[in-house]
Amino acid sequence: MLGTGLIQGLAVTAKNLVGSFHDPARYTTVEYPEVKQKLPEAYRNFPFLVAENAEDPMGTLRCVACLICEKECPPQCIYIVRERDAKGKVVTRPKVFDIDISVCMSCQICVEVCPFDAIKMDQEFEIATASRFDALLLKKEDLAKPNTYYHQIHPKEAAEVDAILAEQKAKAAATKAEAASKSEAAKATKPASATTPSPAAPRAEAPKPPPAA
């Protein structure tokens, strides 16, 4: 019948109008900034560097400046310069670690490819700034945040990472202890031999893919 479609439409609108007063499904506005919505754990915004210790963030960064994230970053927004010691030899620490967040597209590939769980995604999004250039280049000091912060924002993930790292450390310690006892035994049986091949110094485990991020 003519006009019935129109009347049906009016009925739907009226239902929504009346429902908006008592049914939360029909009043879906979250009045930010007075009310903030809870973000899911997986939410990602810009990266940050994980530091083991909150008191000494610069000294306990997990990052060893392997340059993998710099290479894999699609828009090439990471800039790393390795630390060198007094003799010019490479030390496994970054001297400069800059991320240009005006270029970063929050794709999370740097987190995925990092073998050392050193860079993770932060959840801060209220970082608007009035300065166009300086404030948009985050340096090592701005990026470093402690592992406790990582636990706060991504509890499940942080727990998994900690478990894996602890396992790696335990394995490394076990291998080291085994190698040390072996070399002790070798020294004891062949004191004059200089051809005992000394076992290779225990290295960090081969890069394992990080847990589902």
Place this chain on the structure above:
Amino acid sequence: MSAAATTDAFLERAPQLLRDAVTGFLPEPWRWIVNGIIAIAVILAVFGLLFAFLTLAERKILGRVQNRPGPNRAPTPTLPFLKFLGKIRTYGLAQPFADGVKALTKEDVVPRDADKLLHFLAPVALLAFSILTFAVIPYGRHLVPLELDAAVLYFFAAGASTELAVFMAGWASRNKYSLLAAMRALAQLISYELPLLLSWVPVVMLAGTLSTTGIVEAQAGWKWGFIPHWHVLTPWGFCGFVIFMVSALAESNRSPFDLPEAESELIAGHLTEYSGFKYALFFMAEYFGMIALSGMAITLFLGGWRAPLPFLEFVPSYAWFAVKLITLLLGFIWIRATFPRLRMDQLTRFAWKFLVPLALINLGTTTVWSLMAGSTALQIARWPICLALVVVPFVVIGRTLSAGVAPRTYRYAAS
């Protein structure tokens, strides 16, 4: 205004008493003049405020229909030493005033080649004619600003003059796009004048008078003690009311007939070259038109200031008028929230091929109704006859017009 009958309730006479208290001491010609000025001032103030809160109500209701709050952040104005005022939550009530301040302080841009006098006059004329129409609507038992014998004619004459101002606006801008848009808007307005006028001719026929107070008088009394004699509760009255409201929607450029003033896809509308306060005046005139037409619809069809049931007569008449007015205005907003726009040619086709024939047939229905007003048997018989005379043309003409348009069923691929 007519002299108050002393048998009315106090609330009913309150406006009169108030006015007499203020001007009662003045000598005769001055008293008449000052009474007139008071009436004008009251109408401007009341309907000005109503316009302001109507815009707010529209935005909030539109918001609620769309699952969101409307505007609720407008703060009260603060002074350096009264900062706490800004923290009070007004739930959006300060929004119309904030909008007013914005409109007043915006730069008034007039195109260099524009016809300056017409450019200035257009919004003024529009608003003036819109406000003139408020003079003959009876707001209460003793609250008619101007009692005219040909009040309805005056109302629609003033209302039709507003269309001139629309064209003035388009012409004065010296912009061929706004001229084209103004012509389209004018085409829409003229097309809908005819159903608008034809829809109240039956009312005047049966009431026997063009005077608005007379028409309200004709709707007095209750049938069987509880059904009021309002015109809308008769078949021809209902048809007339619906045609009137649809045409009122189109006359005030409201959705679903707002193509001339919506963000027109190519042409920016006849209001392109207006900014700031003049734009606000156009806006105000549109809403005043809406309010005035609603007021007239109430007078013609809904029994004016009359109460719907006898025991509710203790509520003053102007309160009833206000209730009915607000209901109609909310209906306008509800329709805006729901329906999409009609295209220009569909709009005009709807007016000429659907509304005008229905309105003309309605005249016939009213004649049948009034001729069958004799004995009780005839009075009972006229109901089904007039109902048929209203419904059958509606269905027939509607079916013919929407011939090519129907819900479809779809087939699925056979795999």
Place this chain on the structure above:
Amino acid sequence: MGPHHPSTHGVFRMVVTLDGETIVKLKPVFGYLHRNHEKLGENTSYLASMPYTDRLDYLSSMTNNWAYAIAVEKLAGQPVPERAEYVRVILAELTRLLNHTCLAGFLMQDCGCSGTPLMYAFREREYILDLFESLSGSRMMCNYQRFGGCRVDPSADWLAGAKKLTDRYGMFLDEFEALLTGNEIIMARTQGVGRLSPELAINAAVTGPMLRATGVNYDLRKVDGYGVYPRFDFRVPLGDHGDVYDRYMIRVLEMRESIKILQQAFAGLPAGPILDSKSKNRGLRPKAGEAYGRIEGPKGEIGFYLLSDGGANPLRYRVRPPSFINLTILEDMCLGHTVADAVIILGSVDIVLGEVDR
């Protein structure tokens, strides 16, 4: 009609020649959002191109990712575990719901409903976007598919939430249809407007709901049978007239079919790995060769053509953008209509400028 107009679907310009009110010539001008996507692809590794594909049709990032993943998997010969295939189907159908809901809202907005259907559509989209956020970390730029599977395994909680949403979606569609489909004004505005004949559609390489609205039975989910689609029982709706109303209704019907697919997928989701254990993502260097991977995206056939010379970056990277190809017949559809209709016709083509311009 300039790059910025109220019924904007992105920065898109139409140079329209009018005779009175009717259109006699229409030239679309685009390129305002060109971002060198294909050239960038030649200079970026295969994994690093994945987040760029999110930004093509930015409303349906999961399906863009999937098409690219299929292309690379073909090129490198990588298998995909079954659970990952099911999850991909689930996400693709959710994306289809997202996209078609968005279109329904915007088309109605173009018709002139002052925002009401748009708000309802976006209210429902928000629930799906929240799901995507809790799974992949981002609402729109998901960067979720990988070569050989998916990046994250959806948890049982997530699956339960998605299932609840799917079951509730039918109610929203019913309400939406009650509001709009029988509405006489919508029918008068959209029926008979922007007709497209099946022959012209096939000649112009139109794909997706626009093609099916003209009556041509061509849905890649049935034709190619990629992924695990052959296991699901769903129908392909076809239109008869090819006008705007048909395109709108086909999309609504496709949404209902998507709900059916989703329910079947949730029921049949197997346990297992989400990413093939031997899959290589970082530092992938496929052997020299070429591959074309395509899927039925919400807008049409989205395909990626990759040419590899054995290096870390593809030698040639080409996107087949459905919106761009569907736009080529805009002029033919708009001739003889008024400007108001042109806006609605453009809305029914369902373009996203990110894809048109790349």
